[in-house]
Amino acid sequence: MAEEAKTRRRSTKAEQRAETMEQILDEAELLFSRHGLHGVTLKDVAKRVGVHHTLLNYYFEDKKKLFDAVFARRAVVTSTKRMQALDEYDRASGGKPTIEGALHAFLDTDLDLYIHGGDGWKNYGALGAQVANTPEWGAELMDSHFDPVVLRLIELLKKAMPDCAEEDIFWGYHFVTGALMVTLARTGRIDKLSGGVCKSEDFEAIKARMAAFMAAGFRQICNKKA
Template identity: 75%
Template sequence: MTQPDPPARRSRKADQRAETIEQILDAAEELFSKHGLHGVTLKDVARQVGVHHTLLNYYFADKKALFDAVFSRRAVVTNERRMAALDDYERLAGDAPTVEGALRAFLDTDLDTYIEGGEGWRNYAKLGAQVANTPEWGADLMDEHFDPVVLRLIALLRRALPDCPEERIFWGYHFVTGSLMLTLARTGRIDKLSGGRCRSDDFAAVKEVMATFMAAGFHAICG
């Protein structure tokens, strides 16, 4: 009698496990993006997936472990894309990088990810905006995942603005990231203020003007 192939059986089990984890992460990401870390329970996530909440305890030690897994999953991707874009831009720019060129590599690449990635990525964008504005624990997550790519951008801006006081470059980045986080939050406020002329979910429109606007600000405070 032929025995089942153990490696194949293990592979199917591993695939099922990976699929279940992705479903859990997707559901948790959507809920966390709407209600935040403290507004969601493991039972809420389990209900969204359609499983018993004990299954979540099998894969994740607690809610914070699940939240960290949700956050890190896409952080790796967006960091790799932005780092590659900054590297490519630096090679193309050679000895003459510009502020807007560096900002477009950093900002446009990130916005393209949310434009092309569907609702899951947009949920992550909203979640990232929450984390960035939660000093009690969010700052540590931002430091852990995003410092290398941010400092890579700062290094390029230094080259583009060699005579600019260093603190002005950091302030400029502070204003850039504040604008980006407000955009990613999709609060709908700009929709109401503009009478519908601008939409908070129109990342393509933001991409068209944000880097140019921010570059002018850098030149103004560094001039």
């Protein structure tokens, strides 16, 4: 009985620690998505969580390590899901992918997370947009987490457009990721420009249009039908 009680206590402590860690990451994600790495302190995060800031120092040592942990938590989810979607599409196409098919697998899988994942995923999207536009250290984070899935997309696009110059395919991807990052930032600019006809929060509308739009762009710069 005593051993069982000890096991339960250990389990409870582990569960409590896991819950606290998730809360820390959630609150840090929210703050970083709004104010960036340099606009947030560990004390800011600790205050929102309701713990002393020394606890955050204990878990993460410094603010950059906390930021990296926040970014990595969902990066592995979206990169894994997109890799699986691309692999499944490649198999389903019999190794003969189309431009639209590859882009749908890559983009729609990611957009679905922001459509169905709640505020946490939307905060992460805004954070990702910041990271992607921070040359000082953001490129390194993007490289380490997303290069494999991006190169898998490039591989499928090369299959879909075998006569397209490699540089045009990479430029095409550059435009795709730029549009995706603006989308994830949700600045509200399109709301104002369109007089409310379009809304930056409307990921469903974006999903319905983005892959087809980008596929047309690839065809244009590659100057061929694929």
